[in-house]
Amino acid sequence: MTGRLPDPGFWRGRRVLLTGHTGFKGSWLTTWLQQLDAEVMGVSLPALPTEPSLWAQLDLAGVHDVRADVATDSWTAEARGFSPEVVLHLAAQPIVSVGHAEPARTFETNVQGTVRVMELLADLDDLMATLVVTTDKVYDPDQSAPHTEDHHVGGVDPYSASKAAAELVVRSWPRTTAPRATARAGNVIGGGDWADRRLLPDLVRAWGDGEQVLLRCPQGVRPWQHVLEPLRGYLLYAEALAAGRDVPPALNFGPADGQSVAVAEVVQYAAVQWRHLGGTVPGSGWVAAPHPAFDETPELTLDSRLAADRLGWSGAMHWQDAVTLTLEWYRGVGSGAAAADMVRGQLASYTAGILEAPS
Numbered sequence: 319m320t321g322r323l324p325d326p327g328f329w330r331g332r333r334v335l336l337t338g339h340t341g342f343k344g345s346w347l348t349t350w351l352q353q354l355d356a357e358v359m360g361v362s363l364p365a366l367p368t369e370p371s372l373w374a375q376l377d378l379a380g381v382h383d384v385r386a387d388v389a390t391d392s393w394t395a396e397a398r399g400f401s402p403e404v405v406l407h408l409a410a411q412p413i414v415s416v417g418h419a420e421p422a423r424t425f426e427t428n429v430q431g432t433v434r435v436m437e438l439l440a441d442l443d444d445l446m447a448t449l450v451v452t453t454d455k456v457y458d459p460d461q462s463a464p465h466t467e468d469h470h471v472g473g474v475d476p477y478s479a480s481k482a483a484a485e486l487v488v489r490s491w492p493r494t495t496a497p498r499a500t501a502r503a504g505n506v507i508g509g510g511d512w513a514d515r516r517l518l519p520d521l522v523r524a525w526g527d528g529e530q531v532l533l534r535c536p537q538g539v540r541p542w543q544h545v546l547e548p549l550r551g552y553l554l555y556a557e558a559l560a561a562g563r564d565v566p567p568a569l570n571f572g573p574a575d576g577q578s579v580a581v582a583e584v585v586q587y588a589a590v591q592w593r594h595l596g597g598t599v600p601g602s603g604w605v606a607a608p609h610p611a612f613d614e615t616p617e618l619t620l621d622s623r624l625a626a627d628r629l630g631w632s633g634a635m636h637w638q639d640a641v642t643l644t645l646e647w648y649r650g651v652g653s654g655a656a657a658a659d660m661v662r663g664q665l666a667s668y669t670a671g672i673l674e675a676p677s
Contacts, residue, residue, distance in 0.1 A: 321634040321672050324553035328560070329354035333444070335402035337361045337388050337435065338409030339381065340373035342511040343451075346545050347406070347552070348378055349661055354553075359400045361386055361393050362409060372510030375657035388431040394438050404556050405448040407435045410481075414455070415515045417477030428480035429487065436491040439498070447559035448498040449552055450488045452481045454541060454572060454620050456502055464578075464619040467502075467568050474615075489567065497559040503548035504541030504572035504620055507640055509647020509660055511545075517581065518641070521588055522648045525599050532607045536582035539617040541572040543633055544640035546668045551631045558629055565628050572620030573633040584641060591642050595649040634672055 334351055338344040339360025351358050359382035366373060382400060386393035388409040410428050411417065417424040432450060439448055457465040458472030471486070473479030488500050507518050514520070524531040551571035558565045572578070582604070589603040626632045635643075647660050 321550070321632055322554060322630040323669055323672055324350075324354060324550065325557055326354050328557050329356045329553070332356045332404060333359070333400060333402045335359050335361070335397055335400065335405045337407045337431070339383075340371070341367050341408065341412070342372055342508070342513065343506060343545055343549065344408050345372040345376055345378075345510060346508065346661065346665075347408070347549050348381060349376060350549060350553070350665060352378065352380065353662075353665065358382065359384065359397065359402065361388055361397070363387060368512035370512050372512065372657065372661075375510065375651075376661060377658065388434060389426050391434060394434065397438055398441050401444045402442060403444050403446045404560060405435065405439065405442075405445065406552060406556065407432065407448070407450040410451075411477070413513060413515055414475060414477045417475055417480065421476035424476045425480045425483070428477070429483045432484040432487045436487060436494070439494045439496065442496075445496040447496055447556050448494075449556050449559065450484065450498070450500045451552065452485055452500050452502050453478070454502055454504050454570070454618060455615075456482045456485055459615045459618075463617050464572075464621040465570070466621045467566060467570060467624055485568070497562070498567075499555060499559055499565070500568045501548070501552055501555055502568065502570050502620070503551070504543045504578075506545050506548060507542060507644045508545030509644055509651070509664070510657060517584065518588065518644050518648075521585065521592070521603070522645070525592060525597060525603065526652075528598070528600055530600050530602070531585070531604045533581055533585065533604050534607050535616070536580065536585075536604065536606050537616065538581050539578050539619060540581065541578045541618065541620050542584060542637045542640060543573045543577075544635050544643055546665065547571065547573070547633050547635060547640075551625060551629070554629045554631050566624060569625045569629070570620040570622045571625055571631065572622045573637060574622075577633060577637045578619040579637060584637070587638055588641050588645060591645050592649075595645060597649060635668075
């Protein structure tokens with residue numbers, strides 16, 4: 319695998335405010351930050367986002383763990399006292415279908431939560447950089463894919479529109495001195511995602527119950543990538559912002575060309591791998607939902623050449639390897655392996671693989 323890794327010298331002892339730290343991506347990112355010897359303050363809702371919960375399974379010690387709704391100001395005084403040097407804003411309502419069912423909550427969390435973060439920044443004397451994570455779905459779908467950073471943002475559903483609005487909040491916010499930017503990642507997969515209505519967790523649950531999974535949009539093409547890929551990009555982006563490098567105010571983090579494939583193709587490959595790992599798959603493993611509750615974009619892909627050019631970041635893992643790694647995590651934990659051991663082991667293998675790659 320080729321690519322750059324975060325600089326341990328930058329992160330060692332660095333005070334990092336991470337919102338959404340108990341979520342799927344936040345839990346992996348907290349683990350990585352701790353391995354880099356950063357000091358982490360996390361802000362997340364009092365209730366864990368899923369049951370089971372990767373955060374609970376990891377049982378991470380040493381995190382300044384604050385439980386509050388990021389859309390309120392109940393946590394900001396504590397954040398000022400922590401005086402972060404880097405702010406990574408991941409907290410969100412992240413599910414498209416939940417956005418349809420609960421649009422008000424989706425806008426409140428994704429827009430007002432970003433407003434609260436931006437409001438805080440002016441009071442942070444030691445702040446070096448802020449990175450707000452949005453999504454590949456911020457782009458107006460009427461534009462041709464793959465999307466580049468100069469495409470217009472927009473949204474035809476509450477989740478996408480709320481994230482596009484968050485982009486505008488970050489872009490337009492006055493009275494901040496430290497550099498700020500937004501990161502737009504592809505469809506992220508990985509072990510420990512226990513959310514409903516996510517492809518790989520849905521497969522594992524359905525096949526474990528001897529059922530086929532219902533696919534809303536089996537021919538929809540998406541930019542699949544393992545969770546460690548965009549997280550590496552976020553860390554490199556924050557380093558560049560903090561160093562005052564001339565980097566764009568928004569960057570895509572998606573898989574390499576040819577790595578975006580249809581949902582059904584991912585499921586077919588996953589079925590082969592699940593059987594190889596000793597699991598059972600009923601029939602073909604999936605059926606198409608007869609009456610999808612809402613329309614979805616048929617093709618969503620990202621052009622990440624700008625991140626490669628300005629950060630030296632590029633996707634290092636083939637989508638099939640990402641699927642295999644994800645299923646190995648679920649199969650391992652299901653067979654009694656400790657979730658924390660699986661996360662740390664896969665993180666170590668991933669970084670070692672990049673370290674061994676020719677420069």
